[in-house]
Amino acid sequence: xxxxxxxxxxxxxxxxxxxxxxxxxxxxxxxxxxxxxxxxxxxxxxxxxxxxxxxxxxxxxxxxxxxxxxxxxxxxxxxxxxxxxxxxxxxxxxxxxxxxxxxxxxxxxxxxxxxxxxxxxxxxxxxxxxxxxxxxxxxxxxxxxxxxxxxxxxxxxxxxxxxxxxxxxxxxxxxxxxxxxxxxxxxxxxxxxxxxxxxxxxxxxxxxxxxxxxxxxxxxxxxxxxxxxxxxxxxxxxxxxxxxxxxxxxxxxxxxxxxxxxxxxxxxxxxxxxxxxxxxxxxxxxxxxxxxxxxxxxxxxxxxxxxxxxx
Amino acid sequence: xxxxxxxxxxxxxxxxxxxxxxxxxxxxxxxxxxxxxxxxxxxxxxxxxxxxxxxxxxxxxxxxxxxxxxxxxxxxxxxxxxxxxxxxxxxxxxxxxxxxxxxxxxxxxxxxxxxxxxxxxxxxxxxxxxxxxxxxxxxxxxxxxxxxxxxxxxxxxxxxxxxxxxxxxxxxxxxxxxxxxxxxxxxxxxxxxxxxxxxxxxxxxxxxxxxxxxxxxxxxxxxxxxxxxxxxxxxxxxxxxxxxxxxxxxxxxxxxxxxxxxxxxxxxxxxxxxxxxxxxxxxxxxxxxxxxxxxxxxxxxxxxxxxxxxx
Numbered sequence: 231x232x233x234x235x236x237x238x239x240x241x242x243x244x245x246x247x248x249x250x251x252x253x254x255x256x257x258x259x260x261x262x263x264x265x266x267x268x269x270x271x272x273x274x275x276x277x278x279x280x281x282x283x284x285x286x287x288x289x290x291x292x293x294x295x296x297x298x299x300x301x302x303x304x305x306x307x308x309x310x311x312x313x314x315x316x317x318x319x320x321x322x323x324x325x326x327x328x329x330x331x332x333x334x335x336x337x338x339x340x341x342x343x344x345x346x347x348x349x350x351x352x353x354x355x356x357x358x359x360x361x362x363x364x365x366x367x368x369x370x371x372x373x374x375x376x377x378x379x380x381x382x383x384x385x386x387x388x389x390x391x392x393x394x395x396x397x398x399x400x401x402x403x404x405x406x407x408x409x410x411x412x413x414x415x416x417x418x419x420x421x422x423x424x425x426x427x428x429x430x431x432x433x434x435x436x437x438x439x440x441x442x443x444x445x446x447x448x449x450x451x452x453x454x455x456x457x458x459x460x461x462x463x464x465x466x467x468x469x470x471x472x473x474x475x476x477x478x479x480x481x482x483x484x485x486x487x488x489x490x491x492x493x494x495x496x497x498x499x500x501x502x503x504x505x506x507x508x509x510x511x512x513x514x515x516x517x518x519x520x521x522x523x524x525x526x527x528x529x530x531x532x533x534x535x536x537x538x539x540x541x
Numbered sequence: 542x543x544x545x546x547x548x549x550x551x552x553x554x555x556x557x558x559x560x561x562x563x564x565x566x567x568x569x570x571x572x573x574x575x576x577x578x579x580x581x582x583x584x585x586x587x588x589x590x591x592x593x594x595x596x597x598x599x600x601x602x603x604x605x606x607x608x609x610x611x612x613x614x615x616x617x618x619x620x621x622x623x624x625x626x627x628x629x630x631x632x633x634x635x636x637x638x639x640x641x642x643x644x645x646x647x648x649x650x651x652x653x654x655x656x657x658x659x660x661x662x663x664x665x666x667x668x669x670x671x672x673x674x675x676x677x678x679x680x681x682x683x684x685x686x687x688x689x690x691x692x693x694x695x696x697x698x699x700x701x702x703x704x705x706x707x708x709x710x711x712x713x714x715x716x717x718x719x720x721x722x723x724x725x726x727x728x729x730x731x732x733x734x735x736x737x738x739x740x741x742x743x744x745x746x747x748x749x750x751x752x753x754x755x756x757x758x759x760x761x762x763x764x765x766x767x768x769x770x771x772x773x774x775x776x777x778x779x780x781x782x783x784x785x786x787x788x789x790x791x792x793x794x795x796x797x798x799x800x801x802x803x804x805x806x807x808x809x810x811x812x813x814x815x816x817x818x819x820x821x822x823x824x825x826x827x828x829x830x831x832x833x834x835x836x837x838x839x840x841x842x843x844x845x846x847x848x849x850x851x852x
Contacts, residue, residue, distance in 0.1 A: 281647070281803045306617045310646035310803065335621035336592070341666060343654035354693050355652060382665050489800035492592045492621070 254426075256447045256475030261537040269529040270469075271446075271478040272512060273423075274299040275326045275394065278308035280336070282490035282502070286483040286509045288314050291321055295513040296483065298530050300326035300394050303379040304338050304357070309386065316387040322530035324392035324420075325383055327376055327411065329367075329399050331357035336493040342378040347371040361399070369406045376414045392531035394423035405434035412438055421535055423478060425449045444534055447475025452508070454499040461507045462516065469520045476529060483509035565737075567758045567786030572848040580840040581780075581832075582757075582789040583823060584734075585610040586637045586705065589619035591647070593801035593813070597794040597820045599625050602632055606824040607794065609841050611637035611705050614690040615649045615668070620697065627698040633841035635703035635731070636694055638687055638722065640678075640710050642668035647804040653689040658682040672710070680717045687725045703842035705734035716745035723749055732846055734789060736760045755845055758786025763819070765810040772818045773827065780831045787840060794820035 258267045274287045278301045288311070290296040301311050301323060315323050329350060331337040337356040340347050344355050349368040352358050361367060383390060393415050395401050400411040401424070415422045425446040429436040439445060450468045452461070468479075484490050484505030494501040511517055520526075569578045585598045589612045599622070601607040612622050612634060626634050640661060642648045648667040651658050655666050660679040663669050672678060694701060704726050706712050711722040712735070726733045736757040740747040750756060761779045763772070779790075795801050795816030805812035822828055831837070 281800050285799070285803070306647055306649055309648050313646060335624060336617055337620050338617055343656040345654040345656070354696055385665055485799070487800070488596070488796070488798055489592050492596070 257445060258475045266474050268472045268474055269476045269527045271298045271529055272296045273478050274481055274483050276302060276482060277311045278302040278305040280490055280493050281307050282487050283484040284311050286485045290483050297528050298322040300324040302326045302328045303383050304328050304341050312386040312388050322391050322532050324394060324531060325380060325390045326394055326396050327379060327400060328396040329357060330397055332359055333493055334496045340375050341382050342375045347375050350375060369410050372407055373410045373414060380418055390420060392421045392423060405438060408434060409438050421531060444538055446478050448473055448477040449480055450477060451480040458507060462511050465511050466520055469524055469526060472526060481508045481512060568756060569786045577785050579783045579785055580787045580838045582609050582840055583607045584789050585792055585794050587613060587793060588622045589613040589616040591801055591804050592618050593798050594795040595622050597796045601794050608839050609633040611635040613637045613639045614694050615639050615652050623697040623699050633702050633843050635705060635842060636691060636701045637705055637707050638690060638711060639707040640668060641708055643670055644804055645807045651686050652693050653686045658686050661686060680721050683718055684721045691729055701731060703732045716749060719745060720749050732842060755849055757789055759784055759788040760791055761788060762791040769818060773822050776822050777831055780835055780837060783837060792819045792823060
């Protein structure tokens with residue numbers, strides 16, 4: 231289900247489609263940019279999950295390889311990245327709202343008390359590995375857990391600029407969970423990562439969103455079908471074919487070291503080598519050259535909010 | 542407080558004392574060994590805390606560098622070592638009952654629901670960093686948490702051979718907490734790591750224990766005052782001066798890699814380099830030679846229980 235969802239993201243978002251909604255204004259246009267402006271958010275997620283991901287993402291934020299990221303509050307390395315957030319108050323850091331613990335040898339559970347969120351946890355108290363056979367996820371429990379994650383982040387000094395959803399759980403699992411995320415986001419005055427690319431497959435996204443919600447135009451993310459030797463080609467093609475508007479590149483930088491290899495050993499997808507390839511491409515001169523060559527501009531969630539408020 | 546406790550362990554346990562209780566039988570004697578027999582358990586703890594500790598300890602168990610270890614159930618890498626325990630059912634693995642989260646950038650909380658153990662957690666839901674200013678630890682909550690840790694371990698396929706206490710919290714903090722640990726241990730028919738060395742400073746240990754409880758004769762552990770270049774000398778001297786009876790060497794093997802350096806960066810004590818030194822010494826030929834030269838025998842908790850039952 232995730233794979234087909236991601237294929238859809240790629241198909242729609244990655245510029246091989248000509249289904250451009252020519253008549254609709256892009257987010258960029260509505261924010262005052264010329265109609266042909268192409269802006270990207272270079273966004274890492276999964277910060278907090280392991281040290282190898284934190285270290286790579288913190289370096290990439292400081293070098294400018296990425297300009298935005300989101301943090302997994304329930305994970306054991308969250309304190310490290312919360313400390314970074316406090317000492318880098320201008321960094322564009324959101325919360326990667328997390329309801330699953332998808333690895334095998336390294337796991338975490340909810341921030342809320344286990345007994346308050348029984349449908350979210352397995353028999354050992356961890357978040358479910360996946361939601362196969364656990365379709366009875368209770369939306370009220372999801373809301374309790376999302377608020378607990380945000381409250382822990384605030385208490386630990388993080389001032390998030392946006393919210394997104396680990397493994398797109400809150401996006402792709404129906405109107406009820408999406409509306410929980412949206413309600414919580416509104417309560418905390420935070421934008422959520424949604425793109426028009428997803429509206430066709432998930433019409434409730436569009437119908438639930440209000441006129442003041444920020445909706446990105448497109449997203450690009452790489453998928454397991456791309457072989458390692460085609461990694462850079464995938465991103466370069468995506469950048470070359472980028473459509474006007476605001477596109478979020480959802481990437482997963484990390485260092486291919488002992489910790490990350492061990493934490494992700496059961497499958498190669500989103501594994502240690504994968505994350506090192508992402509780190510390497512977005513840290514490369516070739517990426518910078520392509521941005522300049524294609525006149526692609528960078529934007530962050532903080533800037534999107536600021537521009538939206540001006541309108 | 543911990544430092545003075547450890548100095549006491551070293552002073553009493555490390556053979557520089559001549560306060561031998563000459564009249565009392567050692568545990569070894571009571572189990573049928575000749576009076577001058579010197580046995581050691583080479584015991585690693587903190588398994589589950591990080592991958593670098595797991596990897597080093599699993600290698601050390603397989604090479605025979607150590608012959609016993611204990612696991613921290615609340616920690617995120619516990620599933621990795623639980624998997625090892627299931628595939629190595631003869632390994633001598635206990636549970637390192639954990640009530641603190643003593644690091645800064647990498648943290649964990651209780652297995653029991655947070656709201657069931659409010660005195661054990663800080664405002665962010667992690668176990669307290671230490672118990673300074675949190676002296677009102679509730680013994681009933683401790684019991685809830687200890688049972689939750691044991692139940693998770695059992696549910697995940699671990700069959701522990703013994704229990705011990707992370708940072709000696711359940712040993713050194715008074716009769717009430719010790720009796721909780723002892724009661725839980727009795728309920729699960731598991732021995733706990735206690736040594737006669739501690740009776741002078743903590744008389745409630747001796748008065749709480751019954752005639753069927755296994756009590757080790759001595760323990761040896763290294764302390765922060767030992768400089769890195771004296772590491773091997775410390776252990777070689779301790780082995781040379783070992784007293785008759787059963788002595789547990791409490792050691793902390795780990796690999797001095799990026800993960801462990803990051804997880805322990807705020808202080809050198811029990812840090813990454815410390816743990817690498819422990820791994821190196823106990824994996825060395827010099828250690829093996831000293832055991833042979835001094836005719837020191839190895840024993841495990843599993844064997845202690847078996848021999849005790851025969852008596």
